Amino acid sequence: MSNEQAPFKIGQRVIAIKDHSSGDFHRGDEFKVLHIKPCVCDHWQVDIGLQTTSKYVLCIPGGKCTPVVNSVAWYHARCFAPIQPAYESITAELAQKGMEVGDTPDVPLKVKDAVNAN
Numbered sequence: 326m327s328n329e330q331a332p333f334k335i336g337q338r339v340i341a342i343k344d345h346s347s348g349d350f351h352r353g354d355e356f357k358v359l360h361i362k363p364c365v366c367d368h369w370q371v372d373i374g375l376q377t378t379s380k381y382v383l384c385i386p387g388g389k390c391t392p393v394v395n396s397v398a399w400y401h402a403r404c405f406a407p408i409q410p411a412y413e414s415i416t417a418e419l420a421q422k423g424m425e426v427g428d429t430p431d432v433p434l435k436v437k438d439a440v441n442a443n
Contacts, residue, residue: 332369332402333358339373339405349375349398355408362399365389369402 333339341354350356356373364370366384377398381390384401409417 329369331361333361333371333405333407335359335361338408339371340408341404342406343404345400345404349400350404356405360397361402364399364401365391370399371402371405372397372399373405375400 335358337358339356339358341350341352341356344351350373358371359374360372362370364384366389368384370384375398376396377393378396379393379398382393382399383390
């Protein structure tokens with residue numbers, strides 16, 4: 326495995342960004358990462374809690390088969406994207422604008438307020 330860091334953490338919520346080739350999941354389905362491991366082909370695989378009755382699984386990018394253990398269905402990590410909690414998304418957006426949570430952006434005065442000020 327390369328020195329690439331795992332794309333997800335155990336317990337992290339993810340969303341499918343494409344349909345699985347055999348229909349195991351569809352774009353937009355949400356899962357929790359139960360396990361993550363390097364694949365024999367130098368990619369990452371995730372366990373999202375689905376089971377399989379297959380004895381072997383084929384890694385499409387690497388073209389290699391690996392035996393299935395304990396009926397766990399492993400999927401290529403590139404099929405998923407992290408789901409960020411709204412707070413993290415908003416905090417990141419504010420940070421890009423040089424603001425922090427609790428800051429108030431400059432709001433133009435309303436016409437009524439401007440007239441009353443004179």
